[in-house]
Amino acid sequence: LTPVKVQGIWDTLNPKEDNIEDKTIADLFFSVGNKLDILQIDEFYKKTFSHLYSKRHEVEELWIHNDNVELTWPVIRYISKLHFPKVSTDQWGQKELIDMGAFGVGLTPDQLKKIPAAAFG
Numbered sequence: 001l002t003p004v005k006v007q008g009i010w011d012t013l014n015p016k017e018d019n020i021e022d023k024t025i026a027d028l029f030f031s032v033g034n035k036l037d038i039l040q041i042d043e044f045y046k047k048t049f050s051h052l053y054s055k056r057h058e059v060e061e062l063w064i065h066n067d068n069v070e071l072t073w074p075v076i077r078y079i080s081k082l083h084f085p086k087v088s089t090d091q092w093g094q095k096e097l098i099d100m101g102a103f104g105v106g107l108t109p110d111q112l113k114k115i116p117a118a119a120f121g
Helices: 003-012 022-035 038-047 049-064 073-082 094-106 109-114
Strands: none
Touching: 003 022, 003 038, 022 038, 022 049, 038 049, 038 073, 049 073, 049 094, 073 094
């Protein structure tokens, strides 16, 4: 399906009203979310995915490491920002870098420069 069709179908879903389980809607998001617009992704993250944060590695694997999935740069950058550690980059250690995983692609050159060298050791 084209992104416009996926976005239209996604807008008709109402998980709470239609009794769609979080796992079902998350699985759907993982398979078609790359075709959603940023507002739809934002709404999903705020309403559903916030308590499914541990599944962020699935998003990374399905979207960032998958050559068959097309993602626009704004979507990659936006999703990356959602997965940034809560502390500023000048306070990052190895844990924050590991947690970032492939979402590190969304870091700006200035943010990369602020990461302490010890974090890469």
